[in-house]
Amino acid sequence: MTPGQFNNLKISEKISSGFILQDPEGEKAFIQKVFADDTWEIGSEVSVFVYQEDGGYKATTEHPNALTGEFAVMTSVQSLPSGAFMDWGIIKDLFVPYKQQKSKIVEAKRYLIYVYIDEATGLITGTTKFKRNPQYDNLPFEKGDKVDLILMNESELGWNVVINKKYIGLIYASDVYKKLYPLSEETGYIKAIREDGKIDITLQPEGYENIDEFKQKIIDKLNDNYGLLYLSDKSSPEEIREELQMSKKNFKKAIGGLYKDKIIDLVDDRIKLL
Incomplete structure (x- = not known):
């Protein structure tokens, strides 16, 4: 069992x-x-x-929000001096002992919880205490793989994220092109698995094979703006991020492809839909 x-x-x-x-x-x-x-x-x-x-x-036969060894966002249903009970998605609530709370859990609020078996008691237990950017061995990922993310918290380097409910990775600040919120869910891509076993994540697919997604986003924006978009390859990364939620690198690839396909014209400080 x-x-x-x-x-x-x-x-x-x-x-x-x-x-x-x-x-x-x-x-x-x-x-x-x-x-x-x-x-x-x-x-x-x-x-x-x-x-x-x-x-x-x-x-x-219910499915819990997380199995042992997984993370999930859960809502506190009761907070006691000894610990808190979390809505786990099944008939039984998950207990998070007071000593396993990074900060006191408040009733009715949502928290990121890791589920594990407590070695001392042998019981299924939850915790809000976990390592940031841990090192892993034998990861089941390759560069470019699409993954599900839970946003943890923002740091000086960027955003710590949970990958596929099991692993912790990092989105560097330079790869963040839109507003992110703690505990929200996003789709991401494996950017790199470093020699030390840490995982780098990007919010957008890399490489020309994925450029169609960015080309379509620009076309949609042009259609919404009467065929004009006041951006160019001279626009700042911040302006492009604000308008299109993509990096300048991907923006330049996309408009280059659209221009070559004679879908747009590049006019000084703007893009015109043909």
Whole structure:
């Protein structure tokens, strides 16, 4: 039985309130009838999420916001001197002990939580204390891979982010082309995996193979502005970022391609749609 994860368990017994499930080693978990399927039969194997409660294992077919080893944004439903309970997305709330709170968790507010098994208690636990820009080995990424991000916080270097709910990376300030907000979700791309195992992220795909996205954004902006856009290759990176939310490098690639395709004309300080 692996708490904090989905387990494939066999239905061993049906009782009035639900079902008893069993793993190959004989450990048992109880699941309420409300979470069971009408097609369940004794001997069938089911995939369920397992958690601990009242000294035993319980199961649900609900999907939590995060498994053990993952991050998720959760809302506090109760804050006590001993710790806080977070809405985990399932029937059971996740407990974050007071000692695992970077700052005191306030009821009804949202926090980024990491879920893990506490070594001392063996219980599924949450924490708001985690390393910034940790080093990793054997990462399942390659340069250019598209990833899901959760924005953590802004620093002097840029923005710390959670990648695919499991890893922490960094978007350098020079790669930020729009307003970002803590705990919001974004799509990003692997920019580099450094020799020290740290991950650099960019918000926009790099390379000419992705330039169509930027070309279309410029065309859309031109259509919205009666065929004129007061930007050029002499415009500042800040002006381009404010108007188009892209880097000057990608902007120059895009207008170069559009000009070559005879879709736009470049006139002094402006772009004209042909």
